[in-house]
Amino acid sequence: METLDPRKIDKHVALVQRGDGDAYRYVVNQLIGHVRAFVVARSLPGVDVDEIVQQSFIEAFTSIGDYEVGTDFVAWLLTIARYQLLRETARLRRAADYHRKYVPVALAKESEQQLNESASVEHSRLQLLQQCLDGLPPSARRVLALRYEQGDSISQMAESLDRSAGAIRKQLCLLRKQLHECITRRIAQEQR
Amino acid sequence: MTTNRFDDLMEALLDGGLQSSEVAEFDQLLVSDQALRQEALNRLAEHRLLSLIHQPTDDEVAVEAVMAGLAQSQAHQVESIMASVAPTPRRRQAKRNWLPWVVACAAMLMLVTLVRPFLTAPNDVAGGGSNADDRLEKQTTEVASLLLCQNCEWENRGLLDEGERLAAGPLRMKSGFAVLRFDGGAEVVIQGDAALELLSPGAARVHYGDVVVRAPEEAAGFKVETPASELLDLGTEFSVRVERNGATELDVLDGEVAVRPLAAKVQEPRVLKAGQAVAVDSAKSQPREINRASKRFATLIREARPNSRWELTHAYAGFNYDAGRLPLADSHRGLGWSGPWRERTHAEGFRPDQDLSKSLDIVHGRMNVAWPVPGGRRGMLRMPSGFHVRIRQMRKKIDLSKNGTYYVSFMLRVPAREEVRRQDDFRLTLRSMEDYFGESVTLGLPRHGGPRIQTGLGVGFRGRSPLPEDESIFCVGKILARQNAEDRIKLRVFGETEELESLEPREWDVVSRDLDLSARLDLVVITSAGPGERVFDELRIGPTWRSVVPLIGYEENEE
Numbered sequence: 001m002e003t004l005d006p007r008k009i010d011k012h013v014a015l016v017q018r019g020d021g022d023a024y025r026y027v028v029n030q031l032i033g034h035v036r037a038f039v040v041a042r043s044l045p046g047v048d049v050d051e052i053v054q055q056s057f058i059e060a061f062t063s064i065g066d067y068e069v070g071t072d073f074v075a076w077l078l079t080i081a082r083y084q085l086l087r088e089t090a091r092l093r094r095a096a097d098y099h100r101k102y103v104p105v106a107l108a109k110e111s112e113q114q115l116n117e118s119a120s121v122e123h124s125r126l127q128l129l130q131q132c133l134d135g136l137p138p139s140a141r142r143v144l145a146l147r148y149e150q151g152d153s154i155s156q157m158a159e160s161l162d163r164s165a166g167a168i169r170k171q172l173c174l175l176r177k178q179l180h181e182c183i184t185r186r187i188a189q190e191q192r
Numbered sequence: 193m194t195t196n197r198f199d200d201l202m203e204a205l206l207d208g209g210l211q212s213s214e215v216a217e218f219d220q221l222l223v224s225d226q227a228l229r230q231e232a233l234n235r236l237a238e239h240r241l242l243s244l245i246h247q248p249t250d251d252e253v254a255v256e257a258v259m260a261g262l263a264q265s266q267a268h269q270v271e272s273i274m275a276s277v278a279p280t281p282r283r284r285q286a287k288r289n290w291l292p293w294v295v296a297c298a299a300m301l302m303l304v305t306l307v308r309p310f311l312t313a314p315n316d317v318a319g320g321g322s323n324a325d326d327r328l329e330k331q332t333t334e335v336a337s338l339l340l341c342q343n344c345e346w347e348n349r350g351l352l353d354e355g356e357r358l359a360a361g362p363l364r365m366k367s368g369f370a371v372l373r374f375d376g377g378a379e380v381v382i383q384g385d386a387a388l389e390l391l392s393p394g395a396a397r398v399h400y401g402d403v404v405v406r407a408p409e410e411a412a413g414f415k416v417e418t419p420a421s422e423l424l425d426l427g428t429e430f431s432v433r434v435e436r437n438g439a440t441e442l443d444v445l446d447g448e449v450a451v452r453p454l455a456a457k458v459q460e461p462r463v464l465k466a467g468q469a470v471a472v473d474s475a476k477s478q479p480r481e482i483n484r485a486s487k488r489f490a491t492l493i494r495e496a497r498p499n500s501r502w503e504l505t506h507a508y509a510g511f512n513y514d515a516g517r518l519p520l521a522d523s524h525r526g527l528g529w530s531g532p533w534r535e536r537t538h539a540e541g542f543r544p545d546q547d548l549s550k551s552l553d554i555v556h557g558r559m560n561v562a563w564p565v566p567g568g569r570r571g572m573l574r575m576p577s578g579f580h581v582r583i584r585q586m587r588k589k590i591d592l593s594k595n596g597t598y599y600v601s602f603m604l605r606v607p608a609r610e611e612v613r614r615q616d617d618f619r620l621t622l623r624s625m626e627d628y629f630g631e632s633v634t635l636g637l638p639r640h641g642g643p644r645i646q647t648g649l650g651v652g653f654r655g656r657s658p659l660p661e662d663e664s665i666f667c668v669g670k671i672l673a674r675q676n677a678e679d680r681i682k683l684r685v686f687g688e689t690e691e692l693e694s695l696e697p698r699e700w701d702v703v704s705r706d707l708d709l710s711a712r713l714d715l716v717v718i719t720s721a722g723p724g725e726r727v728f729d730e731l732r733i734g735p736t737w738r739s740v741v742p743l744i745g746y747e748e749n750e751e
Contacts, residue, residue: 024259024262025255025259025629026629028255028258028259029251029255029541029629032251032254032255032258033251036244036249036254037241037244040237040240040241040243040244041237041238041240041241042237043240044236045205050254050257053254053258054254054257054258054261055261057258057261057262058258058261058262058265061262062265102210102215103205103215104215104216104218104219104222105219105223106219106222106223106229107218107219107222107229107232107233107236110222110226110229110230110232110233111233114233125237125238125241126241126244126245129238129241129242129245130245133242133245144242144246145246148242148243148245148246148247149246149247149577149578149723150577150723150724151247151723153207154207154209169203169207172203172207173199173203176203176206176235176238176239176242177199179238179242180231180234180235180238183234183238184234
C-alpha cells in the first residue's frame with residue numbers, strides 16, 4: 001500500500017469543495033483501502049462491508065463542505081465510516097434472531113461501545129498482521145491460504161491436506177493465536 | 193478452563209460453527225469480563241483482516257462502485273427535490289406561483305452540476321449545444337450496420353468498413369459482396385453492381401442490382417421498394433433482382449411476401465409463398481409468374497467464404513511461449529505492441545502486495561478450445577488466485593474522439609467453484625497511458641452477476657445472463673466510437689457450444705447507452721481477482737468482426 005500524502009489529498013478535497021466532482025475519484029482511490037480495512041476489522045459477521053464503505057464515501061461527499069482543509073481528512077472520513085458502521089451494528093443488534101444465531105450480545109455491545117468511542121486506524125493493524133504472516137513458515141501459510149484464500153471449510157481442508165478435521169481445527173486455532181500474540185507484541189512495541 | 197473454553201467458542205465463532213446454545217454460553221462468558229470481550233473483538237478483527245489479506249478486494253471495481261453510487265445518490269436527491277416542489281394538479285389550477293418553478297430550475301441546475309461530471313466525459317461538459325444537436329440528428333438518421341464486406345468497391349460513401357453504422361441515404365456498390373443489417377432486424381445481401389437507398393430501419397429502395405433479404409420473425413414488415421413494385425416481407429427470406437430499367441423479379445425462398453406494383457396501390461397486394469417467383473416489368477404491369485431458382489441467404493454467405501482477416505488486426509497476444517515462468521521483460525511476442533507485458537507503475541496504482549511478480553505463468557493445454565483457434569492450444573496465460581494485473585501498451589491507439597469501430601476478443605477459462613464471491617472477477621480494460629484513471633472501457637466477467645461494461649466514469653452496464661460455468665468462453669467486445677454521436681459498446685460471451693458466425697451477432701449480452709467518450713486508449717490492462725485461477729489467451733484487437741474472430745480459412749498469426 002502506498003504511503004498517503006495528506007497534502008495531496010487535501011488539495012483534491014479542496015477541488016471537490018469548489019465543485020470539481022472528478023477530483024473526488026482521486027480521494028476515493030487513495031483512501032478506499034484504509035476505509036475498507038477499518039470497516040472489515042470493526043464489523044461483526046452479517047455486516048455488508050462494501051455497502052458501508054460505499055455509503056461512507058457518499059456521505060463524506062455530501063458533507064464535504066464541513067471538512068476543514070488542513071486538518072486530518074483520513075480521521076474525518078473514518079469518523080463518518082464509524083457512524084455508518086455503528087448504525088448498521090445497532091440495526092443488526094435489534095434483529096433478535098441475529099444474536100441468538102450468530103453473535104453473543106455482549107460482544108455486539110462491546111463493539112458498539114468501541115465504535116462510539118473512537119475510530120482506531122485499523123490500517124496499521126493490517127500492516128502488522130501482514131508482517132506477522134510473513135514470519136510464518138510456508139506450511140503454516142499454506143494452511144491459512146486454504147482457509148482464507150480458497151475459502152475452504154475445515155472438512156475440505158482436512159481432505160486437501162490428508163489430515164483429520166480435529167487436527168486442522170487445532171492447527172488453525174494455534175496459528176490464529178500465534179498471529180494474535182505477534183500483533184499484540186508489535187502494537188505494544190510501537191506504543192513504547 | 194475458562195480460557196480453553198473461550199478459545200473453543202472463539203474458534204467456533206470464526207469458523208461459523210457456533211451453535212445457538214454456544215452463543216448463549218459465550219455471551220455469559222463475555223458479559224462479566226471486559227478483557228475477554230476486548231480480546232474477542234481483536235481476534236475477530238484479525239480473522240477478518242486475514243480474509244482481506246488473502247482475498248484483496250479489487251479497488252478499481254470498488255472505486256467505480258462508489259462513483260456510480262454517488263451519481264445515483266445525487267440524481268435521487270435531485271429527483272426528491274423536484275418531486276417535493278412539483279406543483280400538484282390542484283395548485284396548477286390555482287394562481288400561478290413562480291417559486292416552485294424557480295426551485296425546480298435550481299434543482300435541475302443542481303442535477304446537471306452534480307451528476308454530469310460522473311456521467312459524462314469531461315470534454316462533453318465543455319461541449320456546445322450544436323454538438324448535441326448534431327448528435328441527435330445523426331443518431332436519428334442511422335438505420336443499418338455494415339456486417340460484411342468482401343472486395344467491396346463503393347461509389348458514393350468512400351471507404352466503408354465492416355461494423356460501421358450506415359445513415360439513411362443512397363448506397364451504391366460497384367462490385368463485391370456486402371451484408372447489411374437494418375436496425376429493424378432485416379439482413380440484406382448485396383451482390384455486385386447495385387444501387388440502393390436506405391430509407392429507414394425497416395425499409396430500403398433498390399434502384400437496380402441483386403439483393404437477398406432475410407427477415408426473421410421479429411423483423412417481419414421489412415419493406416423493399418423497387419421502381420416497379422413494393423415488396424412487404426411477412427417474416428421470410430426472398431431474393432430480388434432489379435434491372436436498370438426498373439423491371440423487378442421476386443423469388444420467395446421462405447415464408448411469405450406481399451407484392452404490389454407501385455402504380456396500382458389501390459389494388460390488394462398479392463401474397464406469394466415459398467417457391468413462387470414473379471416478375472413485375474413496370475410500375476403499371478401486373479406480376480407474372482416466372483421460373484427462378486435463387487440461392488438462399490446462408491448459401492450466399494457460405495459461398496462467399498468470409499474468412500478471418502488477421503491482417504487487419506491492430507494488436508494480438510497469443511502467449512505462445514514454452515510452459516513455465518516467463519520473465520515479464522521477455523514477453524515481447526505478439527503483434528502491434530510497444531513493449532512487453534508489465535506490472536502497474538506507482539502512477540497506475542502500484543501495490544507491493546499485488547505487483548511484485550515479475551513473470552508470466554505460461555501453461556499449455558489448460559483450456560478446451562471449441563473454436564478454430566490453434567494458437568489457443570499452445571501457450572496461454574495462467575492467472576493464479578489472488579489479485580493480478582498485467583498491462584501492455586498498444587502501438588495503435590483506440591481514439592474514441594473520432595469515428596471508428598473496434599473489436600476486442602479473447603478466450604478465458606474460469607474453473608467452477610461451489611462458492612462464488614463478490615470479488616471473483618476478470619476484466620479487460622482499455623486505458624490511456626496519459627490519463628490512467630480517466631475514461632476507459634472495461635469488459636468485465638465477474639462470477640457474481642452477469643457480464644458488464646464500464647467506462648471509468650462511474651457508468652456501468654450489466655448483462656443478465658450468467659457466465660457459462662466451468663468451460664472456456666470466447667468474449668467479443670465492440671466499440672463504436674463516434675465523434676458527434678453516441679458511442680456504443682457491446683459485449684458478447686460465447687460458451688463452448690456456441691458457434692462463432694461469419695456475421696456479428698444480432699443479440700449482445702450487454703449494450704451501453706448514452707455514452708460520449710473521447711479518450712485515446714493505448715493500454716490493455718487485464719485484471720484477475722479472487723480465489724481460483726483463470727486462464728487467458730488469444731487476445732485480439734482489430735477494426736472488424738472478422739479481424740478478431742476465428743472463422744473458416746483460418747491462418748495463424750505469426751508471433
